[in-house]
Amino acid sequence: AISKATIDRLPLYFRTLGQIREEGVEIISSDELGKKIGVTPEQIRKDLASFGEFGKKGVGYYVTDLARHIGEILGLHRGWHIALIGYGQLGGALANYPNFKTLGFSIKAIFDDNTAKVGKQAGEMKVQPLAELEETIRREDISIAVITVPAGAAQAIADRLIAAGVKGIWNFAPTKINVPPGVRICNEDLSVGLTGLSYYLSRDIPE
Amino acid sequence: AISKATIDRLPLYFRTLGQIREEGVEIISSDELGKKIGVTPEQIRKDLASFGEFGKKGVGYYVTDLARHIGEILGLHRGWHIALIGYGQLGGALANYPNFKTLGFSIKAIFDDNTAKVGKQAGEMKVQPLAELEETIRREDISIAVITVPAGAAQAIADRLIAAGVKGIWNFAPTKINVPPGVRICNEDLSVGLTGLSYYLSRDIPE
Numbered sequence: 452a453i454s455k456a457t458i459d460r461l462p463l464y465f466r467t468l469g470q471i472r473e474e475g476v477e478i479i480s481s482d483e484l485g486k487k488i489g490v491t492p493e494q495i496r497k498d499l500a501s502f503g504e505f506g507k508k509g510v511g512y513y514v515t516d517l518a519r520h521i522g523e524i525l526g527l528h529r530g531w532h533i534a535l536i537g538y539g540q541l542g543g544a545l546a547n548y549p550n551f552k553t554l555g556f557s558i559k560a561i562f563d564d565n566t567a568k569v570g571k572q573a574g575e576m577k578v579q580p581l582a583e584l585e586e587t588i589r590r591e592d593i594s595i596a597v598i599t600v601p602a603g604a605a606q607a608i609a610d611r612l613i614a615a616g617v618k619g620i621w622n623f624a625p626t627k628i629n630v631p632p633g634v635r636i637c638n639e640d641l642s643v644g645l646t647g648l649s650y651y652l653s654r655d656i657p658e
Numbered sequence: 659a660i661s662k663a664t665i666d667r668l669p670l671y672f673r674t675l676g677q678i679r680e681e682g683v684e685i686i687s688s689d690e691l692g693k694k695i696g697v698t699p700e701q702i703r704k705d706l707a708s709f710g711e712f713g714k715k716g717v718g719y720y721v722t723d724l725a726r727h728i729g730e731i732l733g734l735h736r737g738w739h740i741a742l743i744g745y746g747q748l749g750g751a752l753a754n755y756p757n758f759k760t761l762g763f764s765i766k767a768i769f770d771d772n773t774a775k776v777g778k779q780a781g782e783m784k785v786q787p788l789a790e791l792e793e794t795i796r797r798e799d800i801s802i803a804v805i806t807v808p809a810g811a812a813q814a815i816a817d818r819l820i821a822a823g824v825k826g827i828w829n830f831a832p833t834k835i836n837v838p839p840g841v842r843i844c845n846e847d848l849s850v851g852l853t854g855l856s857y858y859l860s861r862d863i864p865e
């Protein structure tokens with residue numbers, strides 16, 4: 452069984468390998484990879500060994516092969532269909548962020564309950580009214596929903612999505628959403644990056 | 659010396675403790691805290707011991723006290739002044755997200771180089787033109803800058819910010835930004851949450 456800590460590091464491995472591949476690096480040692488990800492080389496080797504990746508002794512790991520393998524472990528080849536609910540400022544930024552498509556995710560539908568936004572062009576699609584949610588989720592085989600509505604609206608939206616068959620929720624609203632067993636939820640809180648900066652700056656910049 | 663892995667977990671500790679405090683929980687065991695954060699109880703105890711937190715044997719940690727202590731370690735009491743550059747969709751969502759203020763961060767200035775956006779009301783402030791960047795950073799004692807401009811504009815903006823005295827950069831643009839020693843940079847990539855969902859769903863939902 453692979454530990455949760457190892458699983459949670461996989462997206463970081465994948466992103467980091469993608470970045471170094473863009474820099475033209477073809478082989479990376481567990482030392483260098485550890486520095487970039489922020490874990491010890493021993494942990495790197497342990498994590499990757501649990502997926503059958505042992506690298507080339509004294510050399511390191513082949514970046515492209517390792518990235519592809521981790522992408523498969525992450526299930527990115529599945530090409531998930533996504534719905535986004537709440538086409539406001541954050542929803543708009545996410546809907547138009549090209550990196551998700553590069554990773555194999557396709558946004559198939561966007562919903563909003565503001566009549567001024569319904570019918571608006573959003574990239575290649577039009578914003579749909581909430582009334583079309585259930586039918587669209589079934590027709591477009593949507594597995595993941597991104598929730599970018601205000602906190603007060605989030606639970607009701609989640610309930611509808613789950614009833615319609617959505618199995619994964621990426622929630623940005625600053626509220627706890629209750630989901631039944633069998634539904635995965637990722638609560639995204641952007642304050643984590645900012646508090647990390649605060650830690651380092653409070654030591655760099657004397658009071 | 660505290661390990662980088664432990665430091666990187668601190669913002670997660672802080673956020674998790676805040677969430678359970680909102681749920682009214684006053685004491686939490688290392689077992690329960692470990693489950694919520696995704697590390698072993700042994701790692702929890704090891705991390706917290708490195709900050710002088712040992713909890714109450716057989717009982718656990720007092721949530722409010724621990725949250726306050728970790729907040730101090732994270733430097734949140736410093737009340738950092740922040741500038742945001744690029745008042746588009748993502749910038750707009752971040753500028754209006756109340757959680758940052760709750761954590762003690764204050765957005766003191768917002769900049770954009772689109773004349774249609776300059777002068778626009780953004781919460782309690784007006785969007786300023788780039789020409790006012792250097793003077794505003796000095797006057798408002800800004801230490802952290804949030805970069806939410808397109809990828810092609812990011813490095814030039816970072817160079818100006820650093821020359822003006824900014825010490826920390828929170829970068830959302832999907833590009834590598836070069837910074838000199840003494841400047842901290844956090845590159846935020848939202849795809850990490852989505853790839854994590856993909857891992858779990860690819861096992862929940864058979865192909």
Ligand SMILES: NC(=O)c1ccc[n+]([C@@H]2O[C@H](COP(=O)([O-])OP(=O)(O)OC[C@H]3O[C@@H](n4cnc5c(N)ncnc54)[C@H](O)[C@@H]3O)[C@@H](O)[C@H]2O)c1
Pocket residue numbers: 536537538539540541542562563564565568581599600601602604608622623624625639640641642750751752754755756
């Ligand atoms: N997690 C984070 O770090 C983070 C950062 C910034 C914003 N946020 C949160 O993201 C959410 C969106 O922020 P924003 O700045 O884009 O807000 P916004 O007001 O610009 O957008 C919200 C959108 O949701 C729509 N909406 C409201 N209720 C709805 C419903 N019941 N069904 C469908 N659509 C509905 C609105 O019409 C609007 O278009 C908020 O909850 C905000 O607190 C989170």
Ligand SMILES: NC(=O)c1ccc[n+]([C@@H]2O[C@H](COP(=O)([O-])OP(=O)(O)OC[C@H]3O[C@@H](n4cnc5c(N)ncnc54)[C@H](O)[C@@H]3O)[C@@H](O)[C@H]2O)c1
Pocket residue numbers: 543544545547548549743744745746747748749769770771772775788806807808809811815829830831832846847848849
């Ligand atoms: N990191 C992530 O996970 C993630 C997610 C979504 C978007 N993004 C990125 O965030 C950035 C913003 O996305 P968006 O959807 O808000 O784009 P946007 O086009 O809505 O906003 C960009 C804003 O920057 C301004 N701008 C452009 N050049 C500037 C300059 N030189 N100086 C000052 N302002 C300038 C524009 O006028 C505009 O208001 C993009 O780089 C996008 O790729 C990242």
